[in-house]
Amino acid sequence: MNSSLSENELSYQVIGAAMDVHRSLGPGLLESTYHACLLYKLRKNGLFVENQKPMPLIYEEVNLEIGYRIDMVVENKLVVEVKAVEALHPIFVAQTLTYMRLGDYKLGLLINFNVELLKNGIKRLIL
Secondary structure, three states: OOOOOOHHHHHHHHHHHHHHHHHHHOOOOOHHHHHHHHHHHHHHOOOOEEEEEEOOEEEOOEEEOOOOEEEEEEOOOEEEEEEOOOOOOHHHHHHHHHHHHHHOOOEEEEEEOOOOOHHHHEEEEEO
16 A cells, blocks of 8 residues: 555556556447556556445435445545546536545546547546
């Protein structure tokens, strides 16, 4: 576990790993493929990554287990949401920001692998 790394340092490592995955696979595959490869790469690089982390919703005094899941949480600090879509719609940004708020995370990455250049598919989100 590299918990001494800052959110910014972690995001740099995650973006680098995502670029490696994209460089190897290119666009056009299923989201689950990119998710699995990125998860493998991050863990191979020695990072602690929670996969499909459950995100309970607490409304008033009721804890609702309704199936929300964060794609990945890296080192208990960084939310990573993986997409393979034609375009990043505002709802994906809103969803990631909501996960960050509910889980009390300061930084998130929304990564769309279905682009020619991965730098055009990365959104860095700050709370």
